Amino acid sequence: PGTAAELFGIEAERTALRPTAPGEARRALLRRLGPGSPLLPIAARALVGCALAGYASAAVGVGRPYWAIVTAASLYQANVTLSWNRALQRTLGNLVGVLVFAAVLPVTRSGPLALIGFCLFFSFAAEALITRNYWLGSVAVTPMALLVLEYAGSHPAGELIGDRVLDTVIGAAAGILTAMLVTNRRAAGRVETALAATELARAHAVQTLAAPGSSPAALEAARRGLTGCLVELRDADDTAAGEWWQRDLPQEEVLAAEQAGHRTLAATAIRQGLIAPAPENGAV
Structure with a gap:
């Protein structure tokens, strides 16, 4: 069940990444070129x-x-x-x-x-x-x-x-x-920042799911916030892993945060009706 939930969470993450509004890709590019950008x-x-x-x-x-x-x-x-x-x-x-x-x-x-x-x-x-x-x-x-x-x-x-x-x-x-x-000394710090943001976003999503009267807008905001944090965490970890002369990265913490985040993301997307759970037929 945990593995299936993680796969559903990954699918929900990919769905949320697809541009839905005109100009969204351009605005995302401009944000990536702003001050403090990892680029x-x-x-x-x-x-x-x-x-x-x-x-x-x-x-x-x-x-x-x-x-x-x-x-x-x-x-x-x-x-x-x-x-x-x-x-x-x-x-x-x-x-x-x-x-x-x-x-x-x-x-x-x-x-x-x-x-x-x-x-x-x-x-x-x-x-x-x-x-x-x-x-x-x-x-x-x-x-x-x-x-x-x-x-x-x-x-x-x-x-x-x-x-x-x-x-x-x-x-x-x-x-x-x-x-x-020209070293990228901020790569490891970016991972730690993304890890902390992912934990906060997941905790907020869990609270939103647990609340009986959560509105669709609140669920959507929680899902999008967690999706963005998971994407940033994966990107930051991949980038930092290939930088030379970096301090040790919290790989175990990153893996645990991603697994828990994808399970929570899957639960949120299922609650919204964006994805359907796999049938319980024993298939992987």
Whole structure:
């Protein structure tokens, strides 16, 4: 029963997250960009990392420093661990993509139709792969970006390949170095704050459920408040777990709060008639 209630609570949480009013998604985005937002450390990393990558690439004398800036900007995820994984994927994908470019370049210079055909192929492959497997998507993006330059005229293959490799390495190095140096010291504190808020929201929801004369508006407010706290708690814990050099996180407390919160959320949603309990037939 406890597991089933938690699953119902998760479903109720996902239902509440779906935008229901026009402009709700835009207002949520603006709130995430306000003062004290957990996105601010990521924005700081992107600003410093992109600037460092651009300056370093220009100092080395690479002809296209904007490639290094794009590489650095593409690395930043919710925490350092995810950014490190993205850096490895981006670097590997670009290096393999350079080899693919070197292999198809002679064919593309045989005529404009061949150039157009390969550009369309790599564009389709990039769109199809980038959201499923980032490093494979990068393999397709790299030759496409290099082949696009051929529309303005032929360029020395060695120059294009050298610039792409150098910019990739410089951008990835500058990006991940910045991610490690610009620390997110507030990540653990955000988990503790979210944990306390979840406990308060759950206690309020339990009191609302226990009151015999609770109005539908009160139940809705309690459900939405608990849903928001559970979402914030999960997001905060996932982010903090991937930050390096953080103090120990209260993982057991977070797990217990989520389980209890989902059970309470399920009870509230069932009371409102938003979800129906599973039939008692022994099925899991």
